[in-house]
Amino acid sequence: MIEAWTWPTPNGHKVHIMLEEIGLPYRVIPINIGAGDQFKPEFLAINPNHRIPAIVDPEGPGGKRFNLFESGAILVYLAEKTGKLIPKDPAARYLSLQWLMFQMGGVGPMFGQYNHFANYAVEKIPYAIARYTNEVKRLHRVLDHRLEEAPYLAGEEYSIADIATFPWVRNPERRGIDLADYPAVKGWHDRIAARPAVVRGVAVLAEHQRRGPMSAEQRENLFGQTQFAAR
Numbered sequence: 001m002i003e004a005w006t007w008p009t010p011n012g013h014k015v016h017i018m019l020e021e022i023g024l025p026y027r028v029i030p031i032n033i034g035a036g037d038q039f040k041p042e043f044l045a046i047n048p049n050h051r052i053p054a055i056v057d058p059e060g061p062g063g064k065r066f067n068l069f070e071s072g073a074i075l076v077y078l079a080e081k082t083g084k085l086i087p088k089d090p091a092a093r094y095l096s097l098q099w100l101m102f103q104m105g106g107v108g109p110m111f112g113q114y115n116h117f118a119n120y121a122v123e124k125i126p127y128a129i130a131r132y133t134n135e136v137k138r139l140h141r142v143l144d145h146r147l148e149e150a151p152y153l154a155g156e157e158y159s160i161a162d163i164a165t166f167p168w169v170r171n172p173e174r175r176g177i178d179l180a181d182y183p184a185v186k187g188w189h190d191r192i193a194a195r196p197a198v199v200r201g202v203a204v205l206a207e208h209q210r211r212g213p214m215s216a217e218q219r220e221n222l223f224g225q226t227q228f229a230a231r
């Protein structure tokens, strides 16, 4: 059974949604990143970059146990393993990969930096907040234009590109975004949010979702000395 080493964050939710969509049995191994579980030797052995999500597939390539980190790589792996959620048509397949890369290199890191400077940083730096606010809005505009042309990012088919992007677009109020300003994104968001596998995916570990301000321990693990210690 596939092991998902994970936590209920947008990057974790990508893998929860994918596993629910493809219907492969899986076991969740919670990695509480606020409590520092990502620095434990057993997790570092799977992901030396100490970030969730990671998977372990006991029946990986060649029938061998296989560890994988980076959510985009995990989505491609699971799609290829099952032949699901990556288009077969070559052009649509590359479009799916294109928008997956756009999420991994743009949406995820930029929205993450917005969260950091606008919500988590103790020192509020107007330049940083303005820069990432502008990027978040710009990236929503790019998505909106694409979704005016097609129902899903790769075209007609729902794919791993949508699964990667959806968890970062949900809860838009956390990024100061009103989806009414991006009607095509809103329609796409609502269609995906209604999928039963997505409802199940975002419920994984939901009881552990952080509510309220970060504790001193969470801050230390995520942004302090512990985060940057040489390993």
Ligand SMILES: N[C@@H](CCC(=O)N[C@@H](CS)C(=O)NCC(=O)O)C(=O)O
Binding pocket: 009, 010, 011, 012, 033, 038, 050, 051, 052, 053, 069, 070, 071, 072, 108, 221, 222, 227
């Ligand atoms: N590019 C990575 C990013 C993963 C990532 O940033 N994970 C965060 C949670 S969403 C994490 O585990 N942070 C723990 C830490 O910073 O130590 C991916 O897509 O898998």
